[in-house]
Amino acid sequence: MGWGRGEAVDGSETGWGRQAEPAPRWRALLDRARLAGRGAEHHDVDHRAEETPAPPPETLPRRAAGTGWTGRAQAVARPADASFGAEPAYRVEATYRVEPAHRVDPRYGGEPAYQAEPAYRAEPEPRAEPSWRAEPEPRAEPSWRAEPVRPPEPGYPEPPPRGRGTASVESRYALLDGGYQPEAAPPESRYALLDRGRYRPEAHPDPEPARIEPPRIEPARVEWRAPEPETELERAAGVLRRELGGPRVLAFANPKGGVHKTTATVLAAATVGSVRGRGVLAWDDNELRGTLGLRAGSARHARTIRHLIHDLAQIEILEGATLLEHLDDYLRHASDGSYDVLAGEESPRFAQRLDQFTVKRVLELLRRTHDVVCVDTGNNVESPNWRTVMQAADQLVVTTVPREDAAFSADWMLDLLHEEGMGELADNAVTLISCPTPGRTPLQDDLERHFATRTRAVAVVPYDPALETGSSIEYHQLQAETRQGWLKAASVMLEPFAR
Template identity: 30%
Template sequence: MSTVISHPRAYATVTGHAATFVTPAGQSVRLDVAAGDDIRQLIVFHAARHAREYGAPVELVTAGDRGEHHLLVHPDGAFAPADTHAQPPASDTGRHTPRHGTHGKEVSEQAPQSDSPAHTPEPAVESPARPSFLTPAPTVHTRARGWRGALSSIGIRIRPSAAHRRRAEWTATVARQWAGCRTIAVVNGKGGVGKTMTCAMLAAVYAREGGGNVLAWDNNDTRGTLGWRTEPGQYDTTLRDLLPAAPTLLAPTAGVADIAGFVHHQQADRYDVLRSNPELLATDQRITATDFDQLMQVAARFYRLVVFDSGNDESADRWLRMIDYSYQLVIPTLATPESAESAALLLDALRGRDERGAALAAHAVVVVTQPEPSAVAARRIADGFAEHSRAVHIIPFDPALKAGPLRFDHLRARTRDAWLSVAASATETL
């Protein structure tokens, strides 16, 4: 008798902040995370990557200090407890040897059952079905715009357009909540390519649609300008002020509002900014990897999502540590050869750094911003990245992005939709 397992299977044995991950093909990989990070999130990340390769969910079997668990991990990173009732029993006398069948599925042969008669249980008495007294929560729909919105406001229902349906899907995606803090790094080794703009716009989308608790972190040694292009808060504080206060903020007695003295809240866009000090030289505000770890613990304590605005020094401790903590990379570039080449070189360097860097590069989202109304150059750059990243988006020319304060409401409707689409793409791997 044979039993077919409907999904490829991966295994993970967890020990503290490390794990041994065995791929469905039988390859063993060691995974490590920093103190304070959850190794299980990295395990699920790897399982989802293999699910994308197989084009089907992967059954993940984990073992460790929390017992043994069977999860079904989908290509988009979503997971749920796996149905193990159909699996053959594992015993010393009835073990099965897996072999790979077609399409990455495993086929296992089970030892013959004993000839002894089996006890047949009495059939269970089914309870009659009853209706629920609870009313399901209504689905949240985005409001139609233009003439459809005007007609809808007076009670005339018009079928939503394709653009409206896409916008509703993007909005639902970016409003999603996760268990634990997630991080997105906005990176490009060249200055003036739109990193600060991208960080602010993504933070605004996630905070406005997901209900706040989003931090935009200026992780820059060399005159980061995120503080210049966002609203100042009530206190004139920067990352250098937060660092010595970290132990107090991490204490059990710390309150959720205590972080407000160190960040700058954006009233309309609803996210907070952790500033660097652009008035200081880089030598006066460098932080170590240990400092970064402690700051990250504070960020994870008070925020559900952190968007890093990175500096240009890819050798800095804080830049490298940011990559170690990131779940997703967003790489902005202008529609110019120099900034696009810098972005491509960064992707190449990450692919060769280590397995985590290669995974981040493979799933990177590239954002090409039009510095002028013509879209020809932007389309050419975007086409060049199509085979080397997970998604490529073009941000249309918008005067509100060129200089001055960054406010989501100041953008044209077309530009707001473009940023919503970028944010939805970046969320897929979180």
């Protein structure tokens, strides 16, 4: 490669036989800065140097190693006495300059890429932080947090004052964190001394400032009051509502007719049924023509004990609800539904005496379906059905009226029961005296005293005009006094079994 000015030196090949290094960017910038610093006095010299053609350089032998500047710049002027091939003396100020070819070359010339970009602007001055970031000054604690000032105790040193600004350098929290311990513990309060039994103040201290105490809610006071004494009627109704420990049979008996056996059987069943609500039955066990079915219950059918005995074998093998459903076809019901009625035979043509075995089967069937069975026993004490009912009865009720013949018949029956081995039944019997007329007779007092010695209790039921006609008995149509009398009498009958 020659050193002539007409040849373009791009820096890709050196004059020393190896690849030239690319001109660094800072060199082009340095040359430009030097050219700009020369001033106006060197401008003409540069033009003259460019106008004067330089002699062609002679060919030089290759060197062993390059200087690193070969091909990057050429001498503008050469001294006349310099020997050919020697290194020219380079002037820093005006000898060297960048060739135009190198200025055009984007790799060595000033490029837009090396200009200051807008992104590299100077950072703006830091703005002052807004006031809200500054920590606020600590506010003084409200007065309600401050402990009230107590007067000093007599005989004790005054405690040191407690102030928030006592520590100048370290805050109170730093002292606490560092395990600060006061030099002397404050004296014990008067309350602690009182608990130990040592403090006995000679005089009361000044009263503390008045405080607004919250309203005190007094606890509810439960006052115990003795229950009011239970009335006799309430006690009687309570007895009838209790469990009886199983089905109970009440036998109403007196060999004398017209002594209110049927009336007593109906009203006793109606009274117990009105309190208990269900499970009560009245049975007319009169071997002759009985009237219980006519005086009690609705005439929804004409079936009697005879029809039940005819189908007894098919009914007694049933159980539960099926048994109640089939037995209901043979029973009559009170108008208010409080009790059931098993009527006796009402036609003299079909009247028949029941044997002992049949009576037991009927009683066993009724015990399975009802809690209380009231039986009208009739007048024949020699009949097997009368004796069978007496032997199966849980409670005997001797009915009578204030008449001597009725009382004599009842007294004779009690003697008969003792003779037949049923003295316990007679002694635990209840004598029921029904008043057929209003008012009280002297004979009634004598009868009450007499039967009180022979039976467990004596009950008296008052007269009621609704019973005088002998028609159908409606319990709700009776007078209040009559219903109360029957309520007391029925409770006396069932009281031994109530639990």
